Amino acid sequence: MDFLVEVKNVTKAYKNVSVLNDVNLKLSAGEVLGLVGGNGAGKTTLIRLITGMTKQDSGEIKLLGDSPANTAIHAGSLIEGPCVYGYMTAYDNLRYYGSLFGYCDKDRLKELLNIVGLWEERNKKVRHFSTGMKQRLGIAIALLGEIRVLLLDEPYNGLDADGVSELEGLIREIADKEKVGVIITSHIISELLKVCDRYMLMKAGTVVSEFTHEEVYEHAGDAAEAEAYIISRLGGAD
């Protein structure tokens, strides 16, 4: 099977401090992979390496079978918040990035705004948007182009319960309908349980455990037990 993302034995350090240590990861089409870990686990660094924003010290990363430098155009990302211009409307923000990435077909822009539920607010300036609306616009921007991989770093930050629920539905729809491979990072496990097919637990730059959603529920009866199980697997890896 061809994987959308392959990370093999990757190591990364910043100023002699190890951030990632011998990390391996594979992502298939239509799969939602949750990266779980606390602050400093290396989740964001791993996402940045996959997009080619920064380079690993050793190991290999393949994005769509090639180096991220060549294929990053097909990877949408939402890392550390949406990059939107407050003085422009939602539609103009999408049109700006669409022009930048070479995808400014009006029908597609309309489709994307409909997918994220912002078509009715398209002429509203983004400075008047709620955090959740900005996050959804950020996802619409991330989906511009022929996206095969979507990388979402802590996308639930700042969202209320309704916003989280909407975003979870959206992510699942993107993976199921468009067969986009999604990597989503969060330190809030309960959010990931509703949307992920597989989980990769990270601690201090190392992958400590990996299992599918089904495997979690072999050891847990409900969401609370599933969360406790994952926490135990994360905390027990000292």
Place this chain on the structure above:
Amino acid sequence: MKNFIRASNIKLLKSSAVRIGCVVLFAIASLGNLIFYGALKILTGDIIEKAGGYDTDMDAFRDINMLDAGAIALSLMQVLSLVIAIVVTVHIANEKRNGVYSFISARGYSRFHIYADKLYESTIMSFVMYLSYTAGAVLSGAFFWHGDITGEMILGFIIMFITVALLYIAAGYIFTAIAINIKSGGAAIAINIVIVVIFSALVTIVDKSLWEDKIVLRSWWLFSAIEQYAYLEMTIKEIFIVLANAVIYGLGAAFAGGKIYAKSEMK
């Protein structure tokens, strides 16, 4: 790059900072001429001559036309330099803070593309704001004076307009090079303001100390050259000096800024 230019045009057309900058500069130029007109009506020739210090050419104040007024306004342009510095720097600082460059880089675009795009945006912003200031100066000058205008004056004004425009575009490249490479937006604004105000003052002090009545260093410091050469009868030598300033400072800043940016870690 075509994609970047198209996208930048969308952004700049919507930019409230650029629009406000243009309105403010149009108003400042018009207000400047209003005050000047009022002062000429109120003040006597003796006072103007005393204010001038020595050998003040009173005819210069009695025989003004709209192009003279435009040129006079354009010679008092430190405020224009400051507004351009602030608008360009704030524009880049906001984009850095919002993670726009990291996001664009994550889509596979190089730092060269990003930097070249910023230079393009700075060119447009600097020129548009300069145009607004000039329009304010000339239109208000026409309202208050008009006067007799010859074809030679129009040609002189066009030459001056184009050469000084190049100086402002070069200034924009300096501001861009600093804004994109300095981590803190506040620090970048401060550095750009210091360059415009403090350095120019120092150059003037050194120039006057060493060469008294001659203008030597001020011809070769970009922000002083703007003020020195904004008049209608520029000689070929003076045009050359202005163009040399634009090339040295503009291309120098663009090159140096790009080199530093290419080597630094993406924020």
